[in-house]
Amino acid sequence: MTKMQFETSLRARLRGIPENEVNRYVEYYMEMINDRIDEGMGEDEAVAAVGHLDDIEARIRSERQQQFVNSAKPEGKKKLSSGAAAAIIIGCILFSPLIIGLLGIAIGLVFGVIGIAIGLFFAAVGIYIGALACVAAGFGIMFISIFSFSAGMPANGLFMLGGGFFLTGISILIVIALNRLAALIIRSIGRLFMRIDRRFARGGMV
Amino acid sequence: MDIQLKRGLLDICVLSAMKNNDSYGYKIIKDIKPYIDISESTLYPILRRLEGNGMITVRSEEFNGRLRKYYHITPLGKKRLADFYDEWKEIDAIYQYVIREDYDNDKNAV
Numbered sequence: 001m002t003k004m005q006f007e008t009s010l011r012a013r014l015r016g017i018p019e020n021e022v023n024r025y026v027e028y029y030m031e032m033i034n035d036r037i038d039e040g041m042g043e044d045e046a047v048a049a050v051g052h053l054d055d056i057e058a059r060i061r062s063e064r065q066q067q068f069v070n071s072a073k074p075e076g077k078k079k080l081s082s083g084a085a086a087a088i089i090i091g092c093i094l095f096s097p098l099i100i101g102l103l104g105i106a107i108g109l110v111f112g113v114i115g116i117a118i119g120l121f122f123a124a125v126g127i128y129i130g131a132l133a134c135v136a137a138g139f140g141i142m143f144i145s146i147f148s149f150s151a152g153m154p155a156n157g158l159f160m161l162g163g164g165f166f167l168t169g170i171s172i173l174i175v176i177a178l179n180r181l182a183a184l185i186i187r188s189i190g191r192l193f194m195r196i197d198r199r200f201a202r203g204g205m206v
Numbered sequence: 207m208d209i210q211l212k213r214g215l216l217d218i219c220v221l222s223a224m225k226n227n228d229s230y231g232y233k234i235i236k237d238i239k240p241y242i243d244i245s246e247s248t249l250y251p252i253l254r255r256l257e258g259n260g261m262i263t264v265r266s267e268e269f270n271g272r273l274r275k276y277y278h279i280t281p282l283g284k285k286r287l288a289d290f291y292d293e294w295k296e297i298d299a300i301y302q303y304v305i306r307e308d309y310d311n312d313k314n315a316v
Contacts, residue, residue, distance in 0.1 A: 035232035050246045059247040
């Protein structure tokens with residue numbers, strides 16, 4: 001492999017990494033190759049001596065991942081100065097009526113939201129059970145329509161069969177929609193908790 | 207060799223390779239390689255880390271019609287080397303204790 005081929009391949013493999021970083025890596029490896037060539041090594045040999053591109057790419061990506069992990073690690077908790085601590089305590093005492101009032105509103109809001117969520121959950125469960133019952137009822141009506149046909153009432157039987165199909169179809173659609181909605185809500189709640197967890201970890205609060 | 211121990215020793219070796227004169231990547235590898243295994247891919251993050259920690263500085267200089275990066279050890283880097291000499295005395299004392307224990311055990315067994 002020539003120097004040019006090495007550079008092109010390395011740049012292609014490092015796609016996704018900021019350009020200035022890629023330039024630094026490329027300059028570094030090219031310097032190593034050039035130093036070997038200046039010492040009398042052949043170009044192919046010099047390129048081969050810096051290592052296989054698979055290893056180089058893996059090393060760079062793992063190093064970048066390590067840097068990311070290190071930068072995400074929380075720093076040690078900073079100690080408050082005694083003056084700042086005293087100011088916070090005095091502030092808490094002076095503004096306690098306001099703080100307690102705001103705390104009450106916040107707690108009320110939280111419980112309100114939880115109440116609404118619980119209400120919505122049971123309403124959804126109710127609709128789900130109702131929809132399943134309608135599916136069963138639809139099949140039941142379709143079954144009964146057979147008797148109407150055999151009793152010589154084709155119009156009645158046809159009406160019941162159509163009604164049964166309609167009820168079953170609508171109910172199945174509602175069940176599917178509720179299933180998807182439930183999955184979406186569960187995924188969103190999961191993502192929300194992960195985001196909160198990441199933010200706390202980054203802020204050094206956990 | 208233990209990876210963590212090797213990593214620490216590599217930092218020291220790289221600093222040591224430029225303690226008397228400024229050096230460049232390929233020369234650092236050539237100087238260190240007889241003593242500890244090191245590749246280009248291993249050296250790069252070490253140089254970046256030492257630079258980030260203020261233990262070395264980098265300058266580019268023209269050589270054979272191209273730019274070559276030269277690394278220079280800072281007073282902080284020299285202090286790290288001096289600290290290592292002291293640390294190594296402690297490690298050596300531990301080593302002496304460990305091998306003496308082994309020697310005594312072997313003697314008692316005979």
